[in-house]
Amino acid sequence: MKSPAHILRRLWQRAAERRRIARFNKAxxxxxxxxxxxxxADEVLAIVLVRNGNYYMDAFFDYYRALGIKHFAFIDNGSTDDTIERLRREPGVILDQCALPLAGYEDLLRAYPAQTYGQNxxxxxIDMDEVFDFEGRARIGLTGLVSYLEGQGATAMVAQMLEMFPKAPLSAVADFSYAHALDEFTYFDISRLDRFDYHSVEIPFAALLEGNTISNASLQFMFGGVRGKAFGENCCLTKHPLVFNGPEVAPGLHPHLSAGVRCADITGVIKHYKFAGDMAARDAASLLSGDLAHGEDAARTAxxxxxxxxxxxxxxxxRWNRVELLIRAGFALGSDQYTAYLEQHHS
Structure with missing residues (x-):
């Protein structure tokens, strides 16, 4: 039998959550x-949480439209550049805004577009500094990938984040345009990774993963990477970027995952260009705002x-070449079934 203190604590938590949701809806x-x-029903909705995304805009749309995305649901978190004006001019864009701090509302910010525009x-x-890629992309495209996932009965595909960087010092490339950075940031470093089984209790948010199922026992969560090596960041490198938002799924509960999903037997790669542009200035601005829950910006600034x-x-x-080589290196996952799918249906 639960104690009165436990019951009171649960009631207080529920009331606090109702107030949090009410504040979000009002804002x-x-x-x-x-x-x-x-x-x-056969098209994919891109969901993008953005703040001051003008720097990335042109190259971002070029890549994802070429991938086959026609519909974008942006939720703006208080941009002060001309992100809003730019997005209004782009075809296929839905735009909402909520300027409440990420630290207390990021889950609601990420879930809202999926629940409002992406049901079933x-x-x-995706974030604007991310390039989602997968084995066979040039051959089958996003439509072919989704067809494979549906044939598996999967409702999510995991991807591992690959931090991209240039050969030059970061300070020497701070004035590069994003398109220029995509061309010049051709290197990655996966020499130091902390790996955990998908359902390891050592993962900080393991409780959120309990209801998810996997079809490949080799699926892992990874942390650290080159950012851990250079700045001491314990950043999570694993995400669930591609999710079917069906009745059992809770999308965007965490920046890196959705709940209630069945994960595919393959993983993709997210090339991450966090160090494109003036990263030092962005980190200083985020520290000044004080609205982020983690200490990664402070670690880099130090x-x-x-x-x-x-x-x-x-x-x-x-040096970056293609996803297939990352599968051979053990960073991404392939499967015999997916290889057969590529050969049989898209030769």
Whole structure:
């Protein structure tokens, strides 16, 4: 039997959660696009949480439209550049805004577009500095990938984040445009990774993964990478970017995952360009705002203050080629079934 203190604590937590949701709903604004968009059942909705995303805009849309995305649901978290104006001019864009701090509302910010516009649809969670890729992309495209996932009965695909960086010191490339950075940031470093089984209790948010199922026992969560090596960050490198938002799924509960999903037997790769542009200035701004729950920005700022010309390049760096080589390296996962699918249906 639960104690009175436990019952009171649960009641207080529920009341606090109702107040949090009410604050979010009050702060939410619909800025652009249809409130009931007509998104065909066989198309993928891109969901993007953005703040001051103008720097990435052109190259971002070029890549994801080429991938086959026609519908984008952005939720703005208080941009002060011309992100809003730019997004209003882009076709296929829905735009909402909520400027409440990420630290207390990120789950609601990420879940809202999926629950409002992406019910019973495949949703691709991406940030503007991320490039989602997968084995066979050039041959089968996103449509072919989704067809494979549906044939498996999967409702999510995991991807591992690959931090991309240049050979030069970061300070030397701070003024590069995003398109220029995509061309020049051709290296990655996976020499130091902390790996955990998907359902390991050592994962900080293991409780959120309990209801998820996997079809490949080799599926792992990874932490650290080159950011851990250079800045001491214990950053999570694993995400569930592609999710079918069906009745059993709770999308965007955490920046890196959704709950109630059945994970596919393959993983993708997210090339992450966090160090494109003036990262030091962005970190300083986020520290000043004080609205992030983690200490990663502070860790990077501390290192940069001591070593302004820090470089991520070393003898352990590798040059990007294609996803298939990362499967051979054990960073991403392939499967015999997927290989057969590629050969049989898309030769």
């Amino acid at each position: 939410l604004r619909h800025l652009h696009g249809p409130k009931t968009p007509e998104i065909p 649809r495949w949703c691709l969670y 290192v940069l203050s001591q070593t302004p010309d820090v470089t991520l390049f070393s003898l352990e760096a590798r």
